[in-house]
Amino acid sequence: MLKLYHSKGTRGFRVIWLCEELGIEYEVETVDFSKEYRLSPEWLKINPLGKVPSLKDGPLLMSESCAMMQYILDRYGNGHLQPKAGTVEHAYFLQWLWFSEATFSRPVGEIVNHRREFPGENEIPEIVGEMQSRISKCIIALDMALEGKPFILGADFTAADISLGYTLSIAENRIPEPFPKRVANYWNSISSRKGFLVAKAA
Numbered sequence: 001m002l003k004l005y006h007s008k009g010t011r012g013f014r015v016i017w018l019c020e021e022l023g024i025e026y027e028v029e030t031v032d033f034s035k036e037y038r039l040s041p042e043w044l045k046i047n048p049l050g051k052v053p054s055l056k057d058g059p060l061l062m063s064e065s066c067a068m069m070q071y072i073l074d075r076y077g078n079g080h081l082q083p084k085a086g087t088v089e090h091a092y093f094l095q096w097l098w099f100s101e102a103t104f105s106r107p108v109g110e111i112v113n114h115r116r117e118f119p120g121e122n123e124i125p126e127i128v129g130e131m132q133s134r135i136s137k138c139i140i141a142l143d144m145a146l147e148g149k150p151f152i153l154g155a156d157f158t159a160a161d162i163s164l165g166y167t168l169s170i171a172e173n174r175i176p177e178p179f180p181k182r183v184a185n186y187w188n189s190i191s192s193r194k195g196f197l198v199a200k201a202a
């Protein structure tokens, strides 16, 4: 069975939501998110970067959430929640899946890390402001892409929506302005799915 090492609110959220949508069995082991534990030899054996999450499937051990999603889809997904590989739709699917972590989550993560290392009055507003403007650019791009579509690829919900949904969940309270209308509607729709709610509680 898939075993996910997860701490509440971390990117393991994506994997839990995906498994729920696919109806796949999985086990969650809760990880102590303190810096001390994440840098302990015990955890570094499971995640050499001292980050969370990690995924174990037999001898396989992974530590990138979107790669975990792609592995689960390809190995256990029976063609669900992603277009057929090699098609134009699949290229767009990959683009949004990668965008969600490589481009959109990045400035959000920088704010989270900055506030953890420089809490309260030690926060450097210029750094946070710069990251917020990068987040806003991603949200504008998403808003444009959602024109006339309920989900990022069109009529069908896919794993790209799961990955984007997680990033929206961590971006929501870290920008000064509300989401624009299309992103707000999209966010309301995907964040009311059962899989999202299970992942949020995990």
Ligand SMILES: N[C@@H](CCC(=O)N[C@@H](CS)C(=O)NCC(=O)O)C(=O)O
Binding pocket: 009, 010, 011, 012, 050, 051, 052, 053, 063, 064, 065, 066, 101, 109, 113
């Ligand atoms: N690209 C990695 C990022 C992993 C990551 O940054 N995890 C966060 C929690 S969601 C973390 O462990 N942060 C602690 C740190 O970077 O010091 C993924 O998608 O799994």
